[in-house]
Amino acid sequence: MQGIIAYEVYLPHHRISKKEVAGFHGGYAGKGTKSVAHYDEDSLTMAVNASNSLGDALEKYQPGAVYFASTTSPYQEKLGSVTLAKALHLPANTGTIDYGNSLRAASNAIRAGMNAVESGKGSVLVSLSDRRLARPKSPLEAEMGAGAVSFLLGEGDDVLAELIGSSNVAGEQVSQWRTAQDQFLRQWEDRFIAHSVSEAVLQCVHDLLTKTNRSLENIDTVILAGPTEKLSLTLARLIGANEEQVTSMRDGSIGHLGTANGPYMFTKALSESIPGQTILWLQAGDGCEAMLFQTTEAISSYKQKKPLSHFEENSNENVTYSDYLRWYELLEVDEGRRPGASTPSAPALKRNSDQILGLFGSECMSCGQSYYPKQRVCVKCHVKDEMKPFSLQGKKAKVATYTVDYLATSVSPPTIFAVVDIEGGSRMLAQATDCTPDEISIGTEVEFSFRKLYEAGGVHNYFWKVVPKRGVQHES
Amino acid sequence: MSRKGIHDKVSVVGMGCTKFSEHWDKSTDDLIIEAAHEALNDAGIELKDVEAAWIGTMDSGYAGMTLSGPLKSDYIPVTRVENMCATGSEAFRNACYAVAAGAYDIALVVGVEKLKDSGYSGLVMNSSPGDGTSPNITAPASFSLLAPAYFNRYGLDPKQGKEVLARIAWKNHANGALNKKAQYQKEIPMDRIINSPMIAAPLGVLDCSGVADGAAAAVIVRTEDSKKYRNDPMLVKALSIAAGPGEGMLTQDFDFTSIQENVRAAEDAYKQAGIKNPRKEIDMAEVHDCFTPTELVIYEDLGFSERGEGWKDVQNGRFDLKGDLPVNPDGGLKSFGHPIGASGLRMLYEMYLQFQGKADKRQLDDPKIGLTHNLGGYPWQCVSFISIVGKNLS
Numbered sequence: 117m118q119g120i121i122a123y124e125v126y127l128p129h130h131r132i133s134k135k136e137v138a139g140f141h142g143g144y145a146g147k148g149t150k151s152v153a154h155y156d157e158d159s160l161t162m163a164v165n166a167s168n169s170l171g172d173a174l175e176k177y178q179p180g181a182v183y184f185a186s187t188t189s190p191y192q193e194k195l196g197s198v199t200l201a202k203a204l205h206l207p208a209n210t211g212t213i214d215y216g217n218s219l220r221a222a223s224n225a226i227r228a229g230m231n232a233v234e235s236g237k238g239s240v241l242v243s244l245s246d247r248r249l250a251r252p253k254s255p256l257e258a259e260m261g262a263g264a265v266s267f268l269l270g271e272g273d274d275v276l277a278e279l280i281g282s283s284n285v286a287g288e289q290v291s292q293w294r295t296a297q298d299q300f301l302r303q304w305e306d307r308f309i310a311h312s313v314s315e316a317v318l319q320c321v322h323d324l325l326t327k328t329n330r331s332l333e334n335i336d337t338v339i340l341a342g343p344t345e346k347l348s349l350t351l352a353r354l355i356g357a358n359e360e361q362v363t364s365m366r367d368g369s370i371g372h373l374g375t376a377n378g379p380y381m382f383t384k385a386l387s388e389s390i391p392g393q394t395i396l397w398l399q400a401g402d403g404c405e406a407m408l409f410q411t412t413e414a415i416s417s418y419k420q421k422k423p424l425s426h427f428e429e430n431s432n433e434n435v436t437y438s439d440y441l442r443w444y445e446l447l448e449v450d451e452g453r454r455p456g457a458s459t460p461s462a463p464a465l466k467r468n469s470d471q472i473l474g475l476f477g478s479e480c481m482s483c484g485q486s487y488y489p490k491q492r493v494c495v496k497c498h499v500k501d502e503m504k505p506f507s508l509q510g511k512k513a514k515v516a517t518y519t520v521d522y523l524a525t526s527v528s529p530p531t532i533f534a535v536v537d538i539e540g541g542s543r544m545l546a547q548a549t550d551c552t553p554d555e556i557s558i559g560t561e562v563e564f565s566f567r568k569l570y571e572a573g574g575v576h577n578y579f580w581k582v583v584p585k586r587g588v589q590h591e592s
Numbered sequence: 593m594s595r596k597g598i599h600d601k602v603s604v605v606g607m608g609c610t611k612f613s614e615h616w617d618k619s620t621d622d623l624i625i626e627a628a629h630e631a632l633n634d635a636g637i638e639l640k641d642v643e644a645a646w647i648g649t650m651d652s653g654y655a656g657m658t659l660s661g662p663l664k665s666d667y668i669p670v671t672r673v674e675n676m677c678a679t680g681s682e683a684f685r686n687a688c689y690a691v692a693a694g695a696y697d698i699a700l701v702v703g704v705e706k707l708k709d710s711g712y713s714g715l716v717m718n719s720s721p722g723d724g725t726s727p728n729i730t731a732p733a734s735f736s737l738l739a740p741a742y743f744n745r746y747g748l749d750p751k752q753g754k755e756v757l758a759r760i761a762w763k764n765h766a767n768g769a770l771n772k773k774a775q776y777q778k779e780i781p782m783d784r785i786i787n788s789p790m791i792a793a794p795l796g797v798l799d800c801s802g803v804a805d806g807a808a809a810a811v812i813v814r815t816e817d818s819k820k821y822r823n824d825p826m827l828v829k830a831l832s833i834a835a836g837p838g839e840g841m842l843t844q845d846f847d848f849t850s851i852q853e854n855v856r857a858a859e860d861a862y863k864q865a866g867i868k869n870p871r872k873e874i875d876m877a878e879v880h881d882c883f884t885p886t887e888l889v890i891y892e893d894l895g896f897s898e899r900g901e902g903w904k905d906v907q908n909g910r911f912d913l914k915g916d917l918p919v920n921p922d923g924g925l926k927s928f929g930h931p932i933g934a935s936g937l938r939m940l941y942e943m944y945l946q947f948q949g950k951a952d953k954r955q956l957d958d959p960k961i962g963l964t965h966n967l968g969g970y971p972w973q974c975v976s977f978i979s980i981v982g983k984n985l986s
Binding site: 452453454455457458459460461464465467468471472485487491495496516517518519520521522523524525530531533535537541542543544545546547553557558569570572575577579 | 725727729732737739740790841
């Protein structure tokens with residue numbers, strides 16, 4: 117059996133209401149909220165966090181390749197999949213491929229991953245993530261959210277959903293697009309998109325159903341991942357899907373997640389499925405790609421480490437439009453009378469890449485004391501060069517003391533710094549994020565989250581911060 | 593860690609100190625010239641009599657030319673010293689050892705810092721290129737880590753804790769109000785300190801030392817030669833500096849209510865000076881009150897207070913000008929200001945004035961033994977300097 121072995125989602129902690137957005141610009145306010153990436157999050161940080169939740173499955177299956185799909189990769193030229201693999205402790209000979217340029221990057225990556233699995237190349241980690249930006253006041257602005265989904269594809273009895281078949285149709289058209297220089301997503305008129313995209317979608321559905329010898333009414337769930345939520349529902353209606361089949365597509369709280377949008381709806385459908393159900397995933401974008409999955413017995417016992425309720429119950433719904441402007445760098449703000457951040461040194465980044473991205477410190481083999489950052493000489497027993505790597509990822513951690521720094525340069529002051537004591541005996545001074553000062557005190561349990569500290573000299577400076585441990589989490 | 597030290601071998605026979613201030617109209621060179629010549633005049637010597645010099649500055653100049661250039665010294669050795677905020681003390685320590693060793697008969701030490709030309713708020717240090725992960729925590733924030741840890745351990749509620757810290761700032765401002773060379777020469781009421789704008793919670797701006805420009809200088813000779821220059825030299829009884837391996841942020845053994853480097857430097861200095869009971873034997877102290885919680889922790893680390901009792905001693909006035917053990921009689925970093933490289937020498941300057949009875953309205957009643965404490969770095973890892981100085985041979 118080949119298909120999806122495990123899946124995890126990452127959604128930012130923050131939401132902005134459509135009312136808040138409309139309140140700034142004036143005009144009609146739709147219902148609900150959208151997810152907002154914090155100032156220290158981008159598509160790659162979210163992909164790392166979603167993938168990191170797959171921890172045990174990655175350990176068990178040792179993926180031979182990592183695919184990163186996003187229309188908003190942090191670099192035009194530099195692979196996100198390589199950083200992702202490093203953060204996940206995967207060896208250098210892991211295959212690393214980035215997909216982009218269209219919402220269809222999502223299905224491209226999944227289908228390519230399944231091809232690799234089918235051709236016997238082992239399991240594949242696919243992470244889909246986006247943080248798309250729409251022009252302020254445009255209709256897209258209130259809808260474009262941020263989030264990531266990661267899948268482990270592979271073979272064996274753990275498969276939760278089997279890939280039954282797939283099809284694809286290219287559609288040359290101008291519907292949703294962005295030039296290499298554009299900061300904001302562009303979109304043609306809704307009604308034209310519904311018309312033009314429906315041609316490819318209909319063709320794609322027809323091809324797949326023919327190939328797999330099925331009819332649409334016998335499919336349990338239809339996911340139509342279109343350019344917007346409204347267009348997705350319109351297109352689903354156009355192909356003849358009924359209300360019950362498309363229920364998993366409705367989510368008024370997080371907005372459209374770009375390349376992660378179809379995958380997100382797919383994981384929602386998976387989490388609500390019983391064994392033997394069929395899920396048709398139609399991914400629109402410069403044409404359409406269709407994949408038909410069928411759930412297996414294994415689905416009934418699968419538990420996400422961080423289920424959707426984890427993100428839903430703990431979000432901060434009170435992001436103001438001014439926060440949003442600052443976090444997405446839509447407003448140039450004064451840095452204060454403090455020096456700007458300096459470009460991280462490329463040689464130092466290279467030397468310390470395991471330490472920075474993999475959160476590897478060291479552990480003294482003589483006395484057992486662990487350290488972050490790595491040390492050569494043990495401060496306890498003073499032996500030299502008797503250390504082995506020790507990663508803090510997934511370790512329990514709590515606050516020993518803390519401060520709220522109003523002077524440190526930040527897009528989102530004040531900066532909370534916490535002295536964090538980590539299971540195993542080490543300690544580090546970490547930045548706390550996604551929380552207010554009230555949520556941190558001595559003894560607060562925290563967990564590591566992958567973030568961008570800052571960007572300087574064109575280098576995105578990634579590192580781990582801590583967030584208070586919240587909500588539903590399933591320990592494996 | 594018992595070290596022999598140079599107990600009473602060298603003495604200070606001349607000192608100078610500029611006003612600490614935002615010296616918009618004075619350069620680093622101007623400040624060095626002013627402090628150095630005040631010290632030379634005070635010792636009754638000329639620059640040509642000086643055989644070697646040390647210049648302490650964190651970032652206001654590099655190499656010995658920082659001193660030889662402006663002073664036009666005659667090709668004598670000049671060493672530029674840096675040890676973060678303990679720079680001035682470290683320059684002094686090195687000069688004392690050179691004179692004690694007999695390599696030179698007369699040494700000049702100058703400490704200087706020009707902070708207000710940068711245009712930045714607070715203290716900014718040049719840092720070497722790195723991998724970008726070292727936290728951009730500011731100095732007040734790093735020392736404010738002590739506050740919640742101390743309050744939590746000794747059961748002070750946030751309001752009570754804030755009052756204790758404010759009481760330290762209040763005392764140092766009250767002392768500085770009596771000092772013509774201090775940056776801030778006025779008393780500040782408790783409620784204004786408590787309600788000052790937040791910088792690094794729970795510290796407000798009035799919990800922080802003054803950012804200033806300034807310089808201070810000393811002339812050092814061997815004690816046997818000191819009477820050639822003056823009848824009332826200041827004797828150096830102990831010099832200690834402890835540099836930490838960083839345990840505070842590597843292991844979980846430290847709880848941020850104490851700074852281990854302080855404890856170690858104090859043990860060493862007390863041994864060198866033969867001090868058994870610092871609380872009784874020390875008549876006055878100048879300590880590194882960069883931020884109010886630092887001074888609170890120092891009281892306990894140096895044995896001025898029992899563990900967990902420092903905050904009570906603050907409230908009962910033990911460290912006030914009229915208290916049992918006056919701390920920071922000149923106003924401290926808080927109100928005298930903190931031009932990094934100059935501060936360690938400024939502390940010694942106050943001891944010198946007090947021993948000579950020249951401390952004006954701050955004059956204590958015939959102090960005989962004084963301590964200066966100067967710290968550079970962070971509460972979890974630093975260099976901590978302590979000197980014991982005295983009026984008489986012992």
